[in-house]
Amino acid sequence: MKIGYHRDVQLRFEEAESRVRNTLQKQGFGVLTEIDVKATLEKKLGVDFPAYKILGACHPPSALKALSTVPEIGLLLPCNVTVSQNDDDTVRIAAVDAEAMLRVVERPELAQTALDVNRWLRAAIDAV
Numbered sequence: 415m416k417i418g419y420h421r422d423v424q425l426r427f428e429e430a431e432s433r434v435r436n437t438l439q440k441q442g443f444g445v446l447t448e449i450d451v452k453a454t455l456e457k458k459l460g461v462d463f464p465a466y467k468i469l470g471a472c473h474p475p476s477a478l479k480a481l482s483t484v485p486e487i488g489l490l491l492p493c494n495v496t497v498s499q500n501d502d503d504t505v506r507i508a509a510v511d512a513e514a515m516l517r518v519v520e521r522p523e524l525a526q527t528a529l530d531v532n533r534w535l536r537a538a539i540d541a542v
Contacts, residue, residue, distance in 0.1 A: 419536050420508035422500060427465045430505040430542060431497045435469070437538040438495065443471040446492050465499040471509075473534060476527050480516075483524055490515045493531060495539075507542055509535035 423430055435445060447470030455461045470492035480487045495509045512531040516524050 416511055417514055418508050418510045419532070419539060420506055421539055421542075422504040422506050423542055425505055425542075427497065427499050427505050430507060431467060433542045434495060434497055434507050434538065437541040438469075438471050438535075440541070441473075441534040441538045442475070443473050443493075443534070443538065446470045446472045464501075465497075467497045469495045469497065471495050471535070473531055476531050479527050480524055484519050484521055487516075487519055490518065493535060495535065507539050509539055 425433070438445065447468075449468040449470075451466040451468060452463045455463045471494070472492040477491055480491070493510050493512060493515075495507070498506045498508075500506055512528040512535070513525075516528040
């Protein structure tokens with residue numbers, strides 16, 4: 415099952431994160447939430463985990479349409495974008511597949527919204 419789109423980049427982690435935030439903004443997304451997985455696992459479990467952040471990206475017009483159609487869809491929002499350090503010193507940038515997420519609600523009228531969100535997320539990742 416395809417759950418997202420990703421690409422690896424030859425950048426320092428901090429630079430990759432900064433660039434993905436900028437490219438998301440250029441595609442109309444805001445980052446509503448951020449989870450620093452490395453820091454959380456270190457604090458809670460004492461585990462040294464590679465750099466890994468989960469950014470909760472939101473495209474407001476698309477979110478409004480989805481929430482107005484199916485209020486419970488908020489359980490699937492925002493769209494997660496991850497930035498993670500690979501073993502080979504590259505950084506992986508990945509985004510959830512909005513079409514796969516929206517299949518859960520079985521509402522055909524949201525199909526175009528999911529296609530658009532995927533296109534914008536992929537453009538943001540490809541621009542890093």
